[in-house]
Amino acid sequence: MKKLSLTLVGLLALTASQVASAADYVLDVKGAHAFINFKANHLGYSFLTGRFNKFDGKFSYDAKDVAATKITVNIDATSIDSNHAERDKHLRGGDFLAVEEFPTAKFVSTKVTDKGGDKVEVVGDFTLHGVTNSITIDATKIGEGKDPWGGYRAGFAGTTTIDVSDYDFKAGWVGKIELELLIEGIKQ
Template identity: 40%
Template sequence: MTKAVWQVDKSHSALEFTVKHMMISKVRGAFNNFDATVEADPNDLTDAKIEFSVELNSIDTRNEDRDNHLRSNDFFDIANHPKMTFVATDIKKKSDDNYDVTGDFTLRGVTKPVTFDVTVEGVGKDPWGNEVAGFSGSTKLNRKDFGLVWNAALETGGVLVGEEVKINIELEAHKQA
């Protein structure tokens, strides 16, 4: 297979995160509006071009008050920083279908290198004869590294919001003609 442009099918894709709440449970959320540019040979991602852009306003934690707080200056400050982006800068093959994809991750005006563990889930044809590829990826980052420092102390000790954020991505992409 040769390098091609792949269009992300948002209806079969997800961008989700998990963060500790009150040091005892986890809160999950998703971003419902994102775009990705993937120019790659799914059999060898080492020279792929991968870019992500996420509309932070599309956050959904199934709680409107919490979502609005996350949109505020306490967290994402979407009035000044409406998008989160990732641009791959280095891709290393770990095994047949597994890669370390490192890139410039930008959130709230701060850009730092972040590495995603990416798996090519497979390539095949849909019922209409279109080539489709599946990718999954995950990473962990410290939200404080990106200026998301708001927190509240708990009476019992500890804090309301954990520092470590786990990000999980599931992508289905269609090869463009």
């Protein structure tokens, strides 16, 4: 009986240490160390690039249990910036983002798979233009460690491609858009 009790105590301690080793991070948008960029084909002649200037998010991460990672990112769709005011007005309008009706986009992870060698596959629900679809982000852990201000940070880069026809855009001729996420989080 004594041996069983010690085994149970050991198991509880091990479980507690695994739970305690996961860390919660907030995206460093205040210090401009996180970015959400996009790239779209422009009429088959060139590419249009831009970014979303306003977003926030958080993630929970443990290098020893990558599968337990949880990620949430909220994007202010009104902050789209393609470096051209008139085009941005059009992108915010009814043909594309329709920001008056759908001012935010959101990503919530549902599954994270460690692919080895700092490679991670992140599957989650992406809501854009009022439509939610499952997407896969191929990501790489850039690094983690102490920062010069006494904090601790972790950074990742990831890409995914979405088809605007999956999100009910009126201007379906745009086709596919590549999203690039450069995420640096500050441990809480």
